[in-house]
Amino acid sequence: MNQSFYHFVLTFRGGPKGDSKAVFAEAMFHDHSFPKTNETFEPLSRYIEEKGDLEMPASVFDELWQNYEEMKRLG
Secondary structure (H helix, E strand, O other): OOOOHHHHHHOOOOOOOOOHHHHHHHHHHHOOOOOOOOOOHHHHHHHHHHHOOOOOOHHHHHHHHHHHHHHHHHO
């Protein structure tokens, strides 16, 4: 099953307070313009960089992207 990056990250919602992945997931969920169906790195990375949201930093995106790629490989 191909899962979008958006749906993968949503699994981190409701995590521990202050957890960077949970904060990212919550901010992403509330961002109605987030590219929800995209599964490729470049457009998502560009969106994160251009948005410049403190709750969705590029460093956390990169970590989540690595987890996403690993999940797809094992999937």
